[in-house]
Amino acid sequence: MMLSTNQQSSTKNLSEQSRKVLAIRDDVFAEWEKRVRSLILGADEVSHPVLLDTLPLFYGNIAEALSPGFERANGASDSTAATGHGSERARTTEYKAVEIVHEYQLLRDVLFEVAKQHGIKFSGEEARIIRSSFDQAIRDAIEEFTALQRTFRERVAASLTHDMRSPLSVIVSGAELLLATSPGQSDKIARKILDNGLRLETMIQEQLDAIVQPAPHTAALPLAQVDALALARKVGEHVNDTTSAHCEVSGEAVTGWWNESALRRALENLALNAAKYGDGKAVSVKVAQTHGRVVISVHNCGNPIPDDRRKDIFEYLNRGEQSDKIGWGIGLPFVQEVAKRHGGTVVLDSSEQAGTTFTLDIPIDGRQFNGG
Template identity: 45%
Template sequence: MTLAPNKGPDPPPADITRRLLALRDDVMAHWMVMARREVRGARHLPEPLLADTLPAFYDNLAKTLTPGYPRALATEHNNAASQHGGERARLTPYGPEQVIHEYQLFRAAIYEMAAVDGIALDAAQRARIEAAIDTAQREAIREFSAIHEDLRRKLAATLSHDMLSPLATIVSGAELIGLATDVTAARRTGRRILENGQRLGHMIAQLLDALTVTGVDRVPLEPSAFDIRLLMRTVCEEFSAQQVEIAIEGEPVEGWWDFAQLQRALENLVRNAVKYGDGSQVTIRSATTHGRLTLSVHNTGNPIAADRFEHIFAYLHRENVVPAEGYGIGLSFVKSVAESHGGSIVVDSSSVAGTTFLIDVPIDCRPFTGG
């Protein structure tokens, strides 16, 4: 899986890049063994969840070792690292220490497997790898912390609103008992206090489970088995009347997802690609890696600034690039659909490569949705 679309005047890959790309699966397999052995909480994670967006990061890392490649670091023009941290916050029992430990082991896996394969990395190449992994760690931890902070804010806001009613009953009941002269009435009020206290406890338990175990902003799913090419063709037909050509590329992939929700998400991405592109072809592409489906939509045109990557997924946000109808909830919905499937939405945008939005989800989402 690579986030850089196959377009743009990229230089021919250097020998070091070709060899490292060929080594990716070996590096990932070695890293998974180390992670399951050494990272607390990683042992029982399913392979698609453990792999996450690291194959994409690895591909970009290998490409930056080609002289003249338009990215100085693997983290430039994409948010794969922050999405890695986001998935770890939503879907694993990790703390920040485990996220950092994963990247440390990932670096070790690269060096160890390169040595086994006889790949000699010079000082400049090692420095580029080190800089990219250090930057990826910071971006992942920043997103990890932001999601947990968001959980705390949502929990506090919900508590302050939904808990007021039983709390008011408890307070007023206690005041009535303090004034009561009739034991029967006091007992009746006491039962109301007990019932509302139990209700309050149940509400808190439900909220804690919903916000800290199953994640935030989850879309209800009804997974079914189908070939992703069917969904891609269905979406392509929806846009057949557009003047912009919609092309389909990639391999057939049989999996378990929610057809209707994934269709809506893909339609949103294609609609944005048509709206904000330069009128050239929009490409929908499917691929698989380590038990995960990557479903991408690519267009050419003005790139999205890197400092806007996270903002464009915010609820009710809309880029003021051209006048457009809508309420700006499309990308927020796409993000929720991807996360509800146990995955992420990644954006990769530059003037050289164009813009790619990539839905990265497990091939079988049922273990992550309870479906």
């Protein structure tokens, strides 16, 4: 069998210590697999070959790195075993990045434990090489894993925006026909359909532009003077028209330089989420200004967001665990991106006592941050 990623199949050039490490490899992986399947969520559903993946080759690389006759600095150097492992985990499992880190840590711990059981003692330098091997492997695997996850998400977003164009064209065409042939009250309905259809078309194009254009070179948003309170009231009307929740808007008029379309979409995402997750209770939107910044908060009294979800609440395609709620998980990341492109941020505050509040906090004059 191949011992490492350089196709090495013989131990004759290895040191005695390296051969001892290779001799316990089966014991190491047997114990490692037992621990992984019991400690890592989803690992018990992965077949044995998929679970081990490139790890045995990585182990062989460590044995080579422990031999003075080999130039391999550590088990992850001069090899893409760890990168391949990260890629496989992204494509074949439901793992998260933290679970990849955990399985490498388990393998490291088991290696030291089994070696001790077999009377293998490592020098300080040998222990350093082993730890260095795992440190670099974790970095390489996570880098590839996250890159692939990002690619998958971009493909999903591209597919969504592309597929929506066909039904959208039907909506717009039908609305135009209704507007031309139906007098009276139907005019108002047709105008609303048409306006929202055209607006959705703009959203789709913006989303496609964001996908195909690298983030560092994203074009500046076109900015204009916007009244935040008037914009919030439009959002409140939209929530009241489209949901059963009652949205109340209050605060002071604050005029600033922002992108009206992006800011409205961001507020709508927050307000519609508040209506969706607020169990039908009231949603309140407040507008204020302080120290040259506009602060727009959206509050509901639904169940609080758990502590373990707050750290990733703005991650792309993160929908949480409320399976009865429909959503694509792209709203909050979009809100965060809008805030960032205006030089600000989004703040989450959530507790059983106070409810949940998302606050959009951005400079009143976005021109200095956006370049527009």
